[in-house]
Amino acid sequence: MKTPRTKLRRLTPQDYANIRRLETDPLVVRFTSHQRVQTEQETRERLEKQLARDDGDDGIWIAETLGGEFVGWVMLLPQASGDIELGYMIVQEMWGRGFASEICARLMEHAGLRKVIARCDPSNEASLKILKKLGFHVVKSDETTVHLATRV
Numbered sequence: 001m002k003t004p005r006t007k008l009r010r011l012t013p014q015d016y017a018n019i020r021r022l023e024t025d026p027l028v029v030r031f032t033s034h035q036r037v038q039t040e041q042e043t044r045e046r047l048e049k050q051l052a053r054d055d056g057d058d059g060i061w062i063a064e065t066l067g068g069e070f071v072g073w074v075m076l077l078p079q080a081s082g083d084i085e086l087g088y089m090i091v092q093e094m095w096g097r098g099f100a101s102e103i104c105a106r107l108m109e110h111a112g113l114r115k116v117i118a119r120c121d122p123s124n125e126a127s128l129k130i131l132k133k134l135g136f137h138v139v140k141s142d143e144t145t146v147h148l149a150t151r152v
Helices: 013-023 040-052 099-111 125-133
Strands: 006-010 059-065 070-078 084-090 116-120 137-141 146-149
Touching: 006 099, 013 040, 013 070, 070 099, 084 099, 099 125, 116 125, 125 146
Parallel strands: 084 116
Antiparallel strands: 006 059, 059 070, 070 084, 116 146, 137 146
């Protein structure tokens, strides 16, 4: 898949260093479900688990600029409920440049008419803004998580 400024390709074992770069940046991981820097072993295990998944046309992609610079990873993962979950982690150097919005909009096109869900830390105002811009609506919220969906 492509966007005007990026290409999205499937996750591979060779992506370890870039995934590690994301998972060792305290500012990147502060809004993730683990909320802390990951150990080398945790990153390796997570990568192996994701590589073992078979999500058909959905899954996890690495986002790179058209020039090959790493932007982050993005996902559309099937859930037990039948919904598809949208998620992403973007390297800090790419924040504020519209990459997350551009890439997520492309993933929403890929998802088509299916219901897409997302979870977000309530204090992550940038991601909440992106998700609402993409048509997500808040379904429920508590102190730690805002649950959003494209169709309520």
